[in-house]
Amino acid sequence: MKKPDRYWLPGLVLTLGLYVLVSLSVSETVDFFFLVMLGTLVFCVTLFYRLFPGSYFTTIALANFLSVYACLFIFFVEANFGAAADWVVRVSFALPILTFMAGVWLRRGAIHRLVNHEVDTRIHYAPRVFLWLLPVMVVGLATFLVPHQGFSAQTVGLLLLASMGLIAVTVMAVCRDVTAFLLETGLLFEDFFARASALMAPTLAFFTYYSFVVIVFAGVYRLVGRIIPGDHFMLAGEPRTISFMESLYFSIITLSTVGYGDLVPASLLVRAIASLQIVIGVWLIIFGFSEVLRYTREHPAQGRRG
Structure with missing residues (x-):
C-alpha cells in the first residue's frame, strides 16, 4: 500500500515553530491571546495547504509574514492603544488575517492560475504591487495621534477596531498581490535552501x-x-x-x-x-x-x- 504523502509536514512544523516562538515572546503567559494567535495561524496554514498543495515554502513565507505582522501589531497596541480592552485587542489582531484568508478563498481561481504559471514564467514584480502598503502605513502613522487626545478606554478600543478594519479591507482587496508576493518569496526560500544544502x-x-x-x-x-x-x-x-x-x-x-x-x-x-x-x-x-x-x-x- 502506498504511504501517505507528507510533503507538507516540514513546512507545517517550521511554520508553527516560528509563530509559537513569536507568540511566546510577545505574551508573558500562555493565555487566551496566545491561543487566538496560534489558532489563527493553524487555520491560515491549513487553508493554504488545501488551496495550494505542495507549496510548503510559500507557507513558510506566510509564517514569516504573519510573525512580522504580530510584532508590528504588538508595537502599535503597546504604543498607542494600551487602554483598549483585551477582547478588542484579540479581535483586532485576527481581523486582517481572517479577511485576507477570506479574500484568498474568494479569489482562489485567479491565484491558482498564478501558481500554475509560476514554474514556467517567473514573476518580476513592479513597485506598484507594493502600493497597497501606503494606506496601511498611513493608518499606522495616524494611530500615533491617539495617545495625545485623552480619549476614554472605550473610544480607544473603537479606534483600534476602526484602524484594523481599514487595514483588513485594504488587505482583502489586494489579497492576490499579497499571495503572489508570498509565492515568489517561497520560491526564493526554496532556492536559498537548495544552495545552502549544496554548500x-x-x-x-x-x-x-x-x-x-x-x-x-x-x-x-x-x-x-x-x-x-x-x-x-x-x-x-x-x-x-x-x-x-x-x-x-x-x-x-x-x-x-x-x-x-x-x-x-x-x-x-x-x-x-x-x-x-x-x-x-x-x-x-x-x-x-x-x-x-x-x-x-x-x-x-x-x-x-x-
Missing part, C-alpha cells in the same frame, strides 16, 4: 577549523593562568583566574572580534595572545569566504535548483 561540505569544513582555533586558544588562555603567576584576566572589573569554560567563552568572543567587555585580558602576555587570535580570526573569515566562493564556482550545478 554544506565547505561550511562544515570552515566550522571544523573555526572550532579548532577556538579550543586551542581557550586551552592556551587557561594554561597561562595556571603556569605563570599573576592575574591575567579581569572579570566584571575584578582580577581573577578564569575557568576553562570562561576561557572558552573568551576565545569565542575574541575570535569573532565581538569583545563584550565583561571578561578582558589584564596582562601583556594575554593581550598579545588575544591580538594574535584576532588576526587569525580575520584571516579565517577571509579564507572561509574565499573557499566557499571557489567551491561555488567549481560546482555550479549544485548551487542551482533543478
